Amino acid sequence: MTTLEKLFSLQGKVAIVTGGAQGIGKCVAACMAEVGADIVIFDLQKEKAEAAAKEIGEKTGKKTMALTVDVTKPDQIAAAIAKAGEEMGTLDLLFNNAGIAVHKSAHDVTPEEWLKVINVNLNGIYFMAVEFARYLVKNHRKGAICNTASMSGHIVNRPQEQASYNASKAGVIQLTKSLAVEYVKDGIRVNCISPGYIYTELTGTMRKDWQEKWMDITPYGRYGQPEELAGAVIYLLSDSASFTSGTDLIVDGCYTAV
Numbered sequence: 294m295t296t297l298e299k300l301f302s303l304q305g306k307v308a309i310v311t312g313g314a315q316g317i318g319k320c321v322a323a324c325m326a327e328v329g330a331d332i333v334i335f336d337l338q339k340e341k342a343e344a345a346a347k348e349i350g351e352k353t354g355k356k357t358m359a360l361t362v363d364v365t366k367p368d369q370i371a372a373a374i375a376k377a378g379e380e381m382g383t384l385d386l387l388f389n390n391a392g393i394a395v396h397k398s399a400h401d402v403t404p405e406e407w408l409k410v411i412n413v414n415l416n417g418i419y420f421m422a423v424e425f426a427r428y429l430v431k432n433h434r435k436g437a438i439c440n441t442a443s444m445s446g447h448i449v450n451r452p453q454e455q456a457s458y459n460a461s462k463a464g465v466i467q468l469t470k471s472l473a474v475e476y477v478k479d480g481i482r483v484n485c486i487s488p489g490y491i492y493t494e495l496t497g498t499m500r501k502d503w504q505e506k507w508m509d510i511t512p513y514g515r516y517g518q519p520e521e522l523a524g525a526v527i528y529l530l531s532d533s534a535s536f537t538s539g540t541d542l543i544v545d546g547c548y549t550a551v
């Protein structure tokens with residue numbers, strides 16, 4: 294192995310990827326397996342999660358499994374982490390990525406919709422991170438977490454109105470810093486990524502006029518591909534980031550630079 298390969302290798306590590314049934318989670322999970330990680334997918338969509346795990350295992354030869362988990366349910370999460378730890382032998386890394394969006398104005402969004410977005414995007418990230426850290430501490434292991442925030446945690450998107458999403462993602466960035474500092478003593482690093490517009494089921498099915506506007510105001514003039522996030526996630530989860538915790542890595546085609 295070259296120095297570069299060693300720096301970014303996830304060989305010998307087991308990683309949980311939430312929201313790994315499709316989109317960014319599935320693509321990044323496959324890239325993590327290619328650099329050596331065994332993969333456990335946690336997602337609400339049972340069949341798609343199982344198919345993704347099978348596909349990644351066949352393509353990379355790594356051990357994979359999928360569990361149906363709702364990241365808003367701490368009891369479900371704790372049971373799934375225990376099961377994954379038992380079946381995979383250990384757990385080391387978490388790509389904490391599941392998320393949803395509701396595009397409604399602050400005026401029109403219902404209390405139920407507001408609470409759901411905050412529950413999945415902020416509480417879900419918190420519940421997963423803390424249960425995962427509990428597992429590591431209990432098993433005397435060090436580890437790393439990468440949360441998926443968003444450029445929406447830094448700026449207000451246009452033209453769609455989505456205060457619930459933006460607020461939830463800003464919360465993820467501050468939660469990441471808070472957990473990073475708390476877990477220094479346990480040898481657990483916590484970072485996040487803030488993607489710009491990435492082409493997935495979440496964005497590719499949106500109104501065409503919105504998509505045109507997004508490309509127009511993104512200096513790169515195009516969507517990012519999920520693969521273009523993999524390097525950032527692998528870096529933050531790998532030993533090459535051993536002195537990096539509490540950081541947010543923005544990957545947005547210069548959206549937030551202007």
Ligand SMILES: NC(=O)c1ccc[n+]([C@@H]2O[C@H](COP(=O)([O-])OP(=O)(O)OC[C@H]3O[C@@H](n4cnc5c(N)ncnc54)[C@H](O)[C@@H]3O)[C@@H](O)[C@H]2O)c1
Nearest residue numbers: 312314316317336337363364391392443488490491493495
């Ligand atoms: N696509 C983008 O442009 C973009 C930009 C910035 C941030 N993000 C964030 O990246 C993450 C992934 O986005 P994506 O575009 O791949 O979305 P996606 O909708 O394609 O995938 C999200 C996955 O999360 C799962 N999920 C949703 N709620 C869940 C729950 N309660 N428990 C478990 N799993 C659940 C879904 O089943 C799905 O498989 C999200 O956090 C999103 O907010 C996306």
